[in-house]
Amino acid sequence: MNIATLGPKGTFSHEAALKHSRKSKIIFTNTIRDVFGIVAKGSADFGIVPIENSITGTVGQSLHCLIDNNLKIKSEVLLKIEHCVVGFADSLRDIKSLYIHPQTYEQCERFIKKEIPKARIIYTSSNGRSAEMISKSKDKTQASIVPNIAIGIYNLKVLKKNVKDNRLNITRFFVVAKSDDGKSGFDRTSIAVYPHVNKPGVLYSILGQFAKRGINLAKIESRPSKAKLGRYIFYIEFDGHRTENHIIEALKKIEEYSDVTMLGSYKRGSLN
Numbered sequence: 001m002n003i004a005t006l007g008p009k010g011t012f013s014h015e016a017a018l019k020h021s022r023k024s025k026i027i028f029t030n031t032i033r034d035v036f037g038i039v040a041k042g043s044a045d046f047g048i049v050p051i052e053n054s055i056t057g058t059v060g061q062s063l064h065c066l067i068d069n070n071l072k073i074k075s076e077v078l079l080k081i082e083h084c085v086v087g088f089a090d091s092l093r094d095i096k097s098l099y100i101h102p103q104t105y106e107q108c109e110r111f112i113k114k115e116i117p118k119a120r121i122i123y124t125s126s127n128g129r130s131a132e133m134i135s136k137s138k139d140k141t142q143a144s145i146v147p148n149i150a151i152g153i154y155n156l157k158v159l160k161k162n163v164k165d166n167r168l169n170i171t172r173f174f175v176v177a178k179s180d181d182g183k184s185g186f187d188r189t190s191i192a193v194y195p196h197v198n199k200p201g202v203l204y205s206i207l208g209q210f211a212k213r214g215i216n217l218a219k220i221e222s223r224p225s226k227a228k229l230g231r232y233i234f235y236i237e238f239d240g241h242r243t244e245n246h247i248i249e250a251l252k253k254i255e256e257y258s259d260v261t262m263l264g265s266y267k268r269g270s271l272n
Helices: 012-020 032-041 060-068 102-115 127-137 149-154 202-212 245-254
Strands: 002-006 025-029 046-053 072-080 083-087 097-100 120-123 142-147 158-163 170-177 187-195 217-224 232-239 258-267
Touching: 002 012, 002 032, 012 025, 012 046, 012 072, 012 149, 012 170, 025 032, 032 046, 032 060, 032 170, 046 060, 046 072, 060 170, 060 217, 060 232, 060 258, 083 102, 083 127, 083 149, 097 102, 097 127, 102 120, 102 142, 102 158, 127 142, 127 149, 142 149, 170 258, 187 202, 187 245, 202 217, 202 232, 202 245, 245 258
Parallel strands: 002 025, 002 046, 072 258, 097 120, 097 142
Antiparallel strands: 046 170, 072 170, 083 142, 083 158, 187 232, 187 258, 217 232
């Protein structure tokens, strides 16, 4: 089995891929869109992409790629996020430049402003790239904030462990494939809904179909439709599997006044 995920080595995506399967070969890509492309072409059996962080919210590129492609959500992986400051400085006070991924910065901003306030922030394309750059530099005035997995891979010196602004920092990853999964009894379903008309009460009508049947909504988010300014696609997650009768009934009703794209039914993940 091959798994495609965002590279290079040493990212949280790398860690999520290992949590999903330690027996599979990992193919590292440059972008999230590349992950979808490799799976769609059949060069990888699965792709693993970040979809949501408990602090910074939805990863927009992953959601757009999911809606734009024919791949399905096969399962989800929940990963507890732990950062550390790495570099070759003698202390945090010696750091003048900090290489960091934008989402990592958002998750550690208060720590950075308190402990490394004078450091120049240099954004990178991934946490793995941050670690790679520091590893090659050996400059004692440069540092980075990276996942624990990157320390051993790039032989980095740890200046500060367990860096975080919030006690609970979790990222949810989707495992995408050409088909979703069967019913497990602990499932969630994701859909994209594009209403045929833009008028008052449309969203209320959509949500009402779930409420009438006692279907618990886990998430709803609007995304630009890319067709016209002011028109949106609604991304909706709810408990249950697409094969259950009450869910089939709800979706059938919604399809009377909206285009519904089934993104997949999948077993919910855990932190264990």
